Structure formats: C-alpha cells, structure tokens
Amino acid sequence: MTEHTTSSEHKSNPLNEAAKFIRRIYWRDYVVYITFLIVFVLFSIGLANKGFLTPNNLLNIFRQTATTAVMAVAMTFVLASAEIDLSVGAVAGLASVTTALIIGQYGLWAGIIAGLMTGLLVGLLNGFLVTKIGIPSFLVTLGMQGIATGVAMWVTHTAPVPIANTTYTFIFGQGNVGLLPTLLLWTSIALIVGHICLKHTPYGRQTLATGGNETAARYSGINTKRIKYITFIIMSVTAALAGMLYAGRLRSGRFQWGQGDELSVIAAVVLGGTSLFGGKGSVVGTIFGAILIGLINNGLSLMGLESSQQMIVRGAIIIMAVALTGRKPQS
C-alpha cells in the first residue's frame, strides 16, 4: 500500500508513473480546496440568477462564517495536539452573555475584558482537568458544555441581553472598514496569526509533535502537558471572542449564540485536512473548510431548500468530501 520508492526506480511506463504519482499525493490534504472549487463553480453557474455571485451575498457568507472560522482556527491546534474541545459553542454563548451584561453596567472596555476573562477561566479549568487530573478531554469538555450553557441561562433567566454600545457592535460584527466587513477582518487575523503560530513558532511545532507522538515529544524535551494546557486556554479564549462576535452581530448576548457550533467547527477543521488523531494540521485548510460549510449553507438556502433539507444535504456533502479521499495510508 505504501510504496514510496524513489521515482527513478520504475522508468518503464510514463503512464504508470503518472498513476503512481497521483496515488502518492495525499489527497486528504487537498480535498477541501478541490471541493471548495467544485461547489463554488456549481453554485456560480446554477445560482447565477439567484444572486449568488453578488458582492453583497459573498460578503454575507463571510459574515455568517466568521464565528465558526475563528473558533476553527483554535480548534486546529486542539485537534493537532490529539485532544478535543466540545465546549466551544457553549463558551461562546456564555461569553456573549457576560460581555453584554458587563457592557451595560461598566462600559465597553470592561465588557471586552469580561468576555475574554470568561474564556480564560473556562480554558484554565479545562486544561487543569485534562492535564493535571488526567480526565479525557472529550469528557471534561462535554461536561463543561453543560456547565457553560447552564450558567449563561441562569444569569440571564434565558432572556437575551441587549447591547446598546455602537462602538462595540461596530468592532465586533456590524461595521465595515471601507467595503470590508469587520467580521472578515477578524477571520483574516485569525487565519494569519493561526497559520504563523502553527507552522513557524516553537509553540505550534511542539503542538504538532505532541499530537504526533507524545512519548517521542517528551523524550525531545517538550513539556507536553504544558503545551496541551496552553492549547485549551487559547481555544476557550478564542471561543469567547467568537461569542463576542455573535454578540456584536446580533446586538445582544444570549445563551443560544453558538449552541451546537462545536460540530461545524470540528467538521471544518477535519475537512481542512487536520487529523482527528493529532500530529497534523493546517490553518489555511481549516479556514477553507469553515467557508466551504458557509458556502454550502448559503447556496442551499438560495435554492430555496428548507432548513431541514439543508441539514441533510450539508451532512451528505461533508461525508462525501472526506470519503472521496479514501482511507488514510497506514505505515
């Protein structure tokens, strides 16, 4: 199965050679770009008369996917370190609530800090339970999901908390800088910072090493627990930021913002070529994965499908995209 001999060994048949080359490409890494292209072209042709290609619609896609995309960047690190975080959606909801409440009472800066502190607190807790106590991250964050949502419902009595501060709503969601929505800028920042962190900083490389083989990473001097701890903190703070973006876009904080997002976030990351088993990840792929999901949502609703039908088609496309790449080659 894994015949990775040097290409000079079999010069006999150029066709054979080409077939071998194609087989050798790790399709899993590129599936997101190929699928993105196919879906985009199909929608452009099929939905041309429904306004798919209008700038406004395209920018809308970015607006709608910003929160998922931002969370997915941090989730790339979590999955690359061979852990998982299921609490991100709930943390986003909780952060939207704390931000909205504090802004109403103490103003803009206090609100922003309160939102980020919410994420920091959850991240510290998640990281502590996973790395120090040794509970699997799946269970810790599943529990945290309930706790975060519960707290958000409790403090607000399940009611939305409106945000009147226009500076806040401008920065975190509603505004445009020139022609570009601020949400697109947030996505871009996440992409650039995330990509550089993962590929070009010691932290990112140590995260990949930890997920690739934790024992070997430890033997190479990496404090793998510390790396995972940091990753959980970054994840929760980023989820809180996403919650604040929800709050800005929807001019309110509510426990429901972000509910269920963990699944589309993880789907975006995996679609983008990051391994669920750790050791491998791409932030660029993740962003494309997140936007691809937004693209599909947008196209399907332009087609006039009901949300129930959208869910079915979306699920099928994700399964197909990953399945088409075949099984992961094993060593």
Added chain:
Amino acid sequence: MAANGFSEGSVACFYYEAIICAFRRKAEGFWKMGSNIVEMRSITKEFNRIPVLEQVNFELRKGEVHALLGENGAGKSTLMKILCGVYQPDGGEIRIQGNPVKFDSSNESRASGIAMVFQEFSLIPSLTVAQNIFLMQEARNRFGLFDDHRDERRALGLLQEMGVEIDPRLTVSQLSTGYRQLTEIATALSKEARILILDEPTASLTHTETLALFKLIRRLKERGISIIYISHRMEEIFQIADRITVLRDGRNVITDEIKNLTIHRIIEHILGHKAAQEVKRTGQSLDRSGQPLLEVRNLTCAPAVNNISFNLHAGEVLGIAGLMGSGRTELLQAIFGIHPIKSGEVRVKGEKIKVDGARASMCAHIALIPEDRRFQGLILTHSIRDNFVLPLITLQRLLRRNLFVDDRKGNSLADSYLRKLQIRSDSIFKEVRFLSGGNQQKVVIAKWMSTEPDILLMDEPTAGVDIGTKSEIIEMIRQLASERKGVIIVSSEINELLLVSDRILVMRKGQVSQELDRSEIHSEEKLHAILQGA
C-alpha cells in the same frame, strides 16, 4: 488483591471434571509414537537469499524442558516461528508424534498442540481472567448466551490444577506481569497445548513470580507437557532445563544434557570462536584525575534504579551491561529526567542539575538516544526535518527574532547531517516512517548530535540496524570520545560493549553489581560469566 500467594496441591474433587477436560481428554492414543514429541530435521530457511537457518536439527522429548540458547540473531526465534507455523521452512521436515506435518499457518500449529506464550500481549486487559482463558470457546447456558459463572468455575479448576492461585473473576489489568504470564499459560493449557514455547519468560518477572513460574513448569513436566525454554539467563537454565540446544549463526552447535555442562562451557558454545579471541581496542590512556564530566550519586528512581553511583570522565566511554530488566534502560532514563527521581543527585561538571523532565537535562548538555526509536525516538508521520529540529526548537536554539522557528537554518543543518551520517533519503522532507530501520536510527542520532551534547547516553543504539550502520555508529562513538565527550552506552551485545568501552558497569536487579576496567576484562566470555552472576 486475591491473585497472590501460591497453593500447593489444593485440588478439590469438585473441579475434577475440569481437570480431565484440560489435561486428559485426548491422552489415549496421542502419545504412541516414541519419546520425541517434536522432531525438526535439517530445517533450512533464507530471508532475501541470506541463510538464517542451515540444516538445523531440534528435538523435544515428551515431558522435558529443553532450553534453546544462542546470541541475538542466532536463529532461535526463526526456528520457533517455523514450529509455530508463522514461517514456512525452505527445506527440512517437522514431525509431531512421529507424523510429518506441514504448518501453513499458526492455527494449524496450534491445532497440533503447540502454543507459544507471549509475555502479556495476547491477553485482553479489560476482560476477566476466565473470559481470557476461554476466549472463543466460552461456555453457553441453555439460552445460548455466555455463561460467565461456568467459565469462572472451569477457570478456577484449571488454575488450581496448575497450582496457581488467581481469582478468575479479576480483570487481567489488575494482575501483575507475572500473573498475566501464568494466565497466558492457562489459556494455552485450556486449548490442550502439549508443547509450550516460553520466550524469555522471566524478563519482566520479580523473584517470587519467577519461582512461581518454575514451580508451574515442574508441575507441567510431570503431566507430560513438553517445554521449549528460551532465555539468556544461565542460572535459570541450570535450575529448570533438562537439556539444552545451542544455535550459532543459524547452525547447531551442541545438544546435550544440562548435567554434562557448566556455565563456562555453554558460554563458549554460544560465542564460538569469538570467545577465544582476545578483544582488542585501540585505547587511549584516560586521565581520570580531574573533575568528572558526570557524577551520579545514590540515584534511586522507581521502579528499577536503586542507589546507583558512578562517575563519567571527559573522553570516556562507559558501557553498561546487564540482562533485560536489570534497570539499565531505567538508569539512562532517570539521568535524562524521563522518570521523576526519588532520591540522589546528578552533577554535570560539578554542578548539580535539576532532574525534572528531559529539557532540564538537555540544557545541561545531556542527550539520550532512546531504546525504542519508533516509539520514543521519532514521530513517524513527521518529516526527517521536523524530527531533526525538535530538540533545537525545545532548546530555543533555532529562533529567528526570538519568536519564530528559523526553518532555513534548520533545513541546512538537517541537510548537512543527512550527508554527514549518510542517511539514505532523497529529501529531508520525507516522512521518517518510509525509511529503513538503520536510517531511522541515524535520524535519531542526527537529531541529538545537532544539540552538540557533552554527555551522550545511548540505549541499544545498534539494535535492529544493519551491519554497515552498526560499524558507523561504533566509529562515531569513538570519534566522540576522542573529542573529549562522555558516552554511556547500554547494549545487550557484549562484544559491542567491549569494542567501545573504557570501563563497564555490570547491573543486576537495579544496582551496580560490579565495575570493571578494560584491563580487567580479557575476553567476551568472562564478561558473560559475570553478567550471569557466575
């Protein structure tokens, strides 16, 4: 835990049925063909046109313990794998009970009553002892469902017959290694095995567990079960074996009754002509008067390092000899900070270092080339380059603007080490899992040499690598010594230790039992004898 202690002859008649079932069912008519239960004649086997076994004969009598001895690579395990049906011989014949057989798979061999007992790997940890013993042959109740209670009774009967007191309701994960092994033997017996192959069965056993195992082996002998016993521990061979067969370089050397032999005679047979040779090394006079490079004082570290002290001087190669499980690997890991140390201290150039995680030791210019390169040394799915730069990243020696990884420098460093160590790969971006064992080992070595360590700890650096790479590694160790670095090398291959070491520490049961200077060791044979505690 109930799985301890050892009962003798506690056979309740309640379990009589189970005993019959396990040992006697096919007894009649099964043993009619003379006393040799296994005969292997002129077995020949090649791998890639390299002969591994040449005309090897082996026979096993009913009810005997026959020790199979030889160095690593002598062909013992190939011979046993042929007997188990894992490999098919290129020539020769196998007779079981006098009947010629041909095993195309391990299932066929098992059906003939042959069972190989692995150390612990073939048990399922989350299932109970009884469930493991009767896996795939579970008792069923009248509804056709598994009857755990009946299996537990059957298992208890079987274990009591073996003279082993293990509660069959315990899950295997609750058992110590020794009892797992006994469970494994029970599993083999429940399948009516008549021939047991035990491969280094005592390697990870404590003293009491070893005694328990020996007691069981004697009982099984009385029941007419034949045992092939592979071990490097001579004292055990003399305690338990009736006969021995020695293989060397894929050929028979001797088969004889143990009572006709001595430890020294056996070691001579195992080593062959090499024993006669005086081992030479182009040595240099070492100055051990100054400040030692590394001082280890009363180092104790659970589970296997107990109050160890020694010095290592600049330019010295210190060999550590010991049998499997003697604590040699754990000693290196303790110095490198992999396991938390209980007491004692480590000083580098006179300064006490904090032994806490590998990074602290790396900062003190210590490097460890670990025993298991695939599991501890490398991230197999990452590229050569990514594996190579990892320690440099950890040590923050590969930074651009104090923040980013300097990949350009990393690439050129990786490239230069690729050439220097002659790693055969077309690119530094190839995933290491696609490299051969020898080349993988070179990547591990390159990765640690790049940190420019003063003290290099090497754990079995030549295990599983080809001859060419082996001599390159030996050469490299000498080179390091001549550059005034210190090297500690652990190896199971005595001749390799003698080839490079200035001094040898012999470890037994977590302690240094002897310290030998080069000048005191005149032959490989002598060191073997010391290792065996003779």
